[in-house]
Amino acid sequence: MSVEAKSKSHSIRAVDALRALIFAGELPPGSDHLESELAEKLGMSRTPVREATLVLESQGLLEVRPRKGVRISALSADDMREIYEVLTELESLAASLAADAHYSEQELSRLKSATLEMEASVAANDREGWARADAAFHDELVRLGGNKRIQTIVSNFNDQVRRARALTLHMRPMPKKSNEDHRALYEAIAKGDSTAARKIHWRHRTEAKDMLINLLNQHGLRRV
Amino acid sequence: MSVEAKSKSHSIRAVDALRALIFAGELPPGSDHLESELAEKLGMSRTPVREATLVLESQGLLEVRPRKGVRISALSADDMREIYEVLTELESLAASLAADAHYSEQELSRLKSATLEMEASVAANDREGWARADAAFHDELVRLGGNKRIQTIVSNFNDQVRRARALTLHMRPMPKKSNEDHRALYEAIAKGDSTAARKIHWRHRTEAKDMLINLLNQHGLRRV
DNA sequence: CAATTATTTAACGTATACATTAAAAAATTC
DNA sequence: GAATTTTTTAATGTATACGTTAAATAATTG
Structure with missing residues (x-):
């Protein structure tokens, strides 16, 4: 028998369900x-829904307007810039x-495998696969x-920027340069060179931010 | 007639009241x-209190444990390090x-006045006054x-670190070096030198972090 | 008597009724 | 007829009753 979904409180299920609806675009940005x-x-009373909206508001996914x-959050290019700066x-x-933690190769294996997956995905022209591996790399x-x-x-x-990334995934060129960055970052961390690691990633993210904002502007996506 | 406190919802007043109780130490760190x-x-039903605890949990001031x-949050030295890193x-x-915004002297006047206040407070040996001005400087x-x-x-x-700062305010030496940092930072911002501004502040905060953690350790304050 | 099982308790989680209040609609006034 | 006031409406904010369930206690069993 497979692992069963354990029964959670309505309140927690409301958070999960609303997040899923927002990410799926069923509750579109800007809608009330x-x-x-x-x-x-959601098939429940207002009480757990109210609690869920408070949680989601604190996470910036929506705004409670008595x-x-x-209102489901809609981000402007300027919001996007702020978020990417952080x-x-x-x-x-x-x-x-x-880098300062001086991890062993063993401990860096996930980071490594994520870079390999990204490279394979780019070679196979698989954008969704690349996006998954990229997310895994950043998480790790x-x-x-x-x-x-x-x-x-x-x-x-x-x-908060999930929708914007999904929207632009197919507008952008295949991320080849990005793979080089990830490989270089991996090397810097493996060597324990924290200054290099910081710089490489900083430039990487800054370029990603500029590309994202340009794409949104070029395609007239004022708020997403 | 003075400005009246406008009547807010119980839920919002619960957030404010609980924050105040936490800061005042009436709900001490670690207590349930x-x-x-x-x-x-608070003289209200559980409903608005529950909503308030969700908000305060998202702000890291307490933890809801069904x-x-x-439980009122109690920070370890390690938590403190994490928070100060961010x-x-x-x-x-x-x-x-x-610095990049190239503000006019006029626009930087509050920052300037906060530095002057800090210097005056140090000269007058007024730690509370210094702390207020320091907070104003950082906010601005x-x-x-x-x-x-x-x-x-x-x-x-x-x-989150408010209590720890209050606790250590009277343990530390009078912050003379700190004032020099603030003055140097002001100059860098006024000149529009973003690299210098970043570096000066980074070192300033890192030193503050080290001092705070050392003080907590020296005084055996394991969790605050 | 130790370990397990059953029972009780108490705190939370949820639904619901109702109070409050901002916004909308209707009535009134000039 | 426009502006103001009054009334109505509807959505939220709050209290409360009750169901649910984790923890504590008591009972049972080997």
Whole structure:
């Protein structure tokens, strides 16, 4: 028998369900939804839905606007810049911390395998596969940094820009340069060169930010 | 007639009241409190208290532990290090952004006046006054950085280390070196030298972190 | 008596009724 | 008829009752 989904509270299921609906675009950015509508849609009373909206508001995925319903967050290019500034800075710090930790090759194996997967995906022209491996690489990088606060913040902000990344995945050129960056970053961390690790990742993220914002602007996506 | 406190929802007043109780040490770090106790203490039902605890949990001030009550966060030296790593990084970014913004002297007047206040407080041996001015300086620095996300995160983390700062305020030497740093940072921002601004602030915060952690360790404060 | 099982308890999680209040609609006034 | 006031509406905010369940206690069994 497979592992069963363990029964969670309605409140937690509401958080999960609303997140899924937001990511799937069923609750589109900028749209408004009454508590009672959401409660009905999720098959529960308003109480757990209200609690879920408070949690999601703190994560920046929506905004509670009394008497106007909750509004699903829609990010402008400027919001995107702000978020990427923070992501860039904190991930770069994580890269630096990871290098300072002097991990063994064994401990860096996931990071390594993610780079290999990205390279294979690029070779196979598989953008979704590349995106998955890229996400795995960044997650693992932040995990190796060892700072729980950074992990939480980065995870939240990644959620917030998830739609924008999905939207632009097929607009951008195949990420070849990106793979070189990841390989170089891996080497810097393996060598324990924290200054290089920080710089490489900083430039990598800054370029990713510029590309994303340009793509959104070029395609007239004012708010996503 | 003076400005009246406008009537807010119980839920919002619960957030404010619990924050105040935590900062005042009436709900000490590590202590547990049932929803029903807090509700009674605040003179309202459990509903708005529950909502408040969710908000405060997302801000890291407490942890909701079903059936064990909410536990007021207690930070270890390691937690403190994590938080200061993030504060250092994001405030340094804010300093760099502030320098790049090329503000006029007029626009930097609050930053200037905060430095003057700190110097006056040190001269007068007034630690509380110095702490207030220092907080004002850092707040204004982050505001000048112009990134709302940084402001939010820094504000949360400052709240989390508030008690630790208060505890160590009278253990530390009078902050003379600190004043020089602030003056140098002001100059770098006024000149628009973002690299210098970043470096100066980074070192400043790193030193503050080391001092704080040393003080907590020396005084046997394992968790605050 | 130790370990296990059954029972009780108490705190939380949820639904629901109702109070409150901002916004919308209708009525009134000039 | 426009502007103001009053009324109505509807959505949220809150209290409360009750169901659910984890933890504590008591009972049982070997």
